Amino acid sequence: MTAFSILDLVRVTVDGDARAALDNARDLATHAERWGYRRFWVAEHHNMPGIASAATAVVIGHIAAGTSTLRVGAGGIMLPNHSPMVVAEQFGTLARLFPGRIDLGLGRAPGTDQATFRALRRTYADAERFPQDVLELQAYFQPVQPGQTLQAVPAAGVEVPLWILGSSTFGAHLAAELGLPYAFASHFAPDQLMEALHVYRGRFKPSAALQRPHAMAGINVIAADSDADARRLATTQQMSFTNIFRGARGLSLPPIDDIETYWSPAEKAQAQRMLARSVVGGPDTVRAGLSAFIEETGVDEVMVVSDIFDPILRLRSFELIAGLGLDGGAAPAV
Template sequence: MLSHIPFSLLELAPMTKGSTVSETLQKTTRYAQKADQLGFNRFWLAEHHNMPGIVCAATSILIGQVAANTTRIRIGSGGVMLPNHSTLVVAEQFGTLESLYPGRIDLGLGRAPGSDQLTSQALNADIQRADNFPSEVSELQQLLGPYNGKRRVRAIPGEDTNVPIWLLGSSLFSAKLAAQKGLPYVFAGHFAPRLLQDALALYRREFKPSNTLAKPYFMLALPVVAADTDEQAQYLSTTSKQRVLSLLRGQPLWLVPPVETMDGLWSEQEKAQVNDFLSLSIVGGPKSIKHKLKTITEQLGVNEFIFTNDLYDSEARHHALEILMDIKN
């Protein structure tokens, strides 16, 4: 069953404390190259701002860097936070990327700012901009589509590149909009699992066929910690647990080494919050990972998985990709 489901990767360019931005981005490029070699379907980069420990702010630039250093895998945004950007600039950037790397670029769009409120205002003074998301998605579709002979403002490059647009979400809003527009939909289960069932049901129930899609296409984002044994995976998973704990506390999001136990590092309330945040996390050795992914596929009818893989050690991170492709094949 898993052999027919594409596996993809979502990347935030995670940074270890003490390393440089340059070193981190080189690691991200090598990670993408490994994914390309192994046969992963997509490699998406997620826009975040003003978050020490995540260096994925200039998303379109990173997409170009990764695309230039890979050969087959699709590269895209997971996503571009549209309220931060002019639709014309986004169309021009992704039209340029598609022209440089034909047939390999995806444009995933999000409605959230990808930052705190103060940073959001620094990016765009209009705090009501997110309300325009539906109309701006339509505008992007027009800018990236064929010229209709009437538009005075045109995306050049961008026009008629028809870069695939995906809608990303963690609530019912984007699920409904994706259904109305007949677009593929990605649910952010890697950080907001609570509304998964409701969002998926809404997307499928209200889906309207379009020139883009004849039927719903659902991709699920999941955190994964894959290792040779269940015990080793549980140990390695403490890196992501510590990171989520830092997020809850408003601290920098450095990747930190795994620990033997989280006892003493968190309160009981924080433990519950972290476990809730990571409740869809897939942790284990090959057999456990395969069983869990099969179960999710049977329950939800997932068309594609996209995984976050936040391990401290680069070798372990690359090995996790090998494990995932082994259980798929």
């Protein structure tokens, strides 16, 4: 049966700050654990004032410390930005602190703009090394071998499931070849979702990590007590995407009554294309939309993004989703 998980954007709002965003993320995770969600992931974004999860491993530690059974992880770490050894050290440490609960999703994009990419002291040649870096990272988590001189302490011998993330078929090919679980970012890049899932499942090679393919897909879900309430709450995310198109990476804005007064026709078309994999509405609408998404994709796991300005209403959204009875309760494969 399909499992449900959460990708939290750790949004900084116009009436809050980074500390409030981090504490809201931890509070959401404590509720998510009680409501039966499988995982709680945060992502690496840089030079974005509205997202407080740039130091992703630190944020994961903050959230994991507030929960006890929920898997917490990165969705993901942008591997071209980092040395594989440093990533292994960080996540090996997290896994020692929170055994059996840490996930490591790996992405190939820099997660930022070109100027920030250079400030991170990386080059685009690093992105081309992504497959080799994944293999290097895997090796650091293996038990230390006799005569081994290079170790990522304390990662050796620690169980940290690696996921390959993607928004195209590149990651699908790599995840299939390496026999790793695969997560597709259809919550903002939906165009190649079905093709990527087909590639992943068709080319999957069993590995020591995973015997059968395990696919996850992202979807935006704004749930409220009525369709009208949900549509209004969704304007926060719609404005955020519009502002990205305008080159204005600001803070999260409160919802407005009429989104048509905010975006141009061209911005609307672009935002709607990127947000095509979204379900917005009351419980019945959300149940129908999620059921259709699961039936169409056949994914093992759904990663829900609920980008709502008010943290109380965001909690309500995730509570409504959890209460729909769509999670069959089967243990996740990874």
